[in-house]
């Protein structure tokens with residue numbers, strides 16, 4: 001195979017990760033006691049929690065009711081993925097991220113929008129159904145007694161994002177393998193094996209695809225040794241390189257940055273430090289701000305050429321974009337908080353119906369200089385789910401689209417505005433969905449022949465928890481503050497999902 005230029009050395013370096021299991025052979029009493037009741041009581045008082053109620057059916061279909069003017073040129077399938085099943089066999093899961101995944105396909109044909117959703121029948125779900133109980137302790141939910149997971153994919157809920165690459169539709173989950181889906185039925189078909197010795201290894205939910213189809217990805221593992229795995233995958237889906245890098249203290253890494261010449265990975269000081277009495281992986285994650293955040297910069301052409309930067313401690317999930325100038329200065333953005341309470345506290349508390357306290361993530365711009373110095377410029381504005389035009393990925397971008405809080409002072413649980421940030425002008429425009437609505441990640445879809453970076457649509461789902469209906473909003477991305485030009489209302493409410501991808505027709 002011409003494209004599969006495996007290096008024996010890289011091959012061997014990845015092999016050590018294959019013996020990853022057991023991830024966390026931690027046993028304890030079964031979780032869930034009282035959480036179901038607590039959530040149900042809280043939902044009666046606070047309808048916003050509808051976004052974290054288990055989906056009521058494994059499969060859903062409807063033709064959306066269109067409000068406004070649907071652009072005829074916007075044609076393709078908007079895929080979504082997110083946790084959707086939060087309770088099985090009397091056990092309410094104890095973290096948002098543990099929900100079993102449901103993939104949605106919203107088909108835009110220029111005249112209407114048809115919606116199809118399906119809970120993924122992963123091996124984890126199927127085995128549990130057969131056993132009529134939770135089998136393994138997960139990220140935050142204990143199964144109580146029994147054996148630990150044999151490999152990460154025993155816990156794989158395939159619930160985080162969707163990748164459409166080289167004709168394959170993949171559901172992504174960062175703890176283990178990607179999952180191959182049937183494009184028409186959305187049925188779970190099998191775990192993606194990128195190559196020999198890569199079976200079952202972690203693969204990020206945030207891979208980056210370049211304009212020629214080249215795919216960059218990473219995976220991280222806490223045990224048996226902390227490591228990052230880097231993937232370089234050709235446009236035809238074959239693995240060019242897969243390379244394991246020892247990183248010292250392991251951190252929880254969710255996203256990364258790809259510039260023209262480098263991969264940039266921010267490793268926050270949320271480290272794996274198991275102690276006696278820890279029941280689940282989340283218990284074993286420790287916020288250690290004294291370590292600071294470390295930034296690893298890897299040469300795309302040579303994974304052995306690396307350098308590190310040290311920054312103040314921060315925790316964030318997502319980057320919008322990164323790029324470098326002719327002098328080698330790398331710039332990227334990050335939605336980042338000063339601690340990890342969002343993941344360690346709030347996303348756990350929401351499962352028992354409590355909003356909890358958490359330090360908000362704010363939009364920040366990072367600069368890494370060739371002389372080893374680094375700086376962070378924080379805007380102070382709360383932000384999450386950054387997206388950009390695909391045409392400027394890895395290059396200097398003018399615009400980034402995020403969700404934002406209702407006001408600068410507001411730090412409530414959910415982000416209510418859709419924000420378009422003009423990085424050149426230093427200005428912001430936004431649309432506020434208003435009370436009673438939770439918007440989700442909004443994705444930029446370019447027109448077929450765009451005349452500017454923002455010549456396209458911004459499309460994103462929302463949950464109207466007052467009407468108890470979900471919908472998909474379509475904005476002219478040039479005029480976000482004008483609000484949606486169209487809304488596609490579904491026949492049902494859906495749990496809040498995570499990430500989406502638009503595949504043009």
Ligand SMILES: [Fe+2]
Nearest residue numbers: 254317318499
């Ligand atoms: Fe994410």
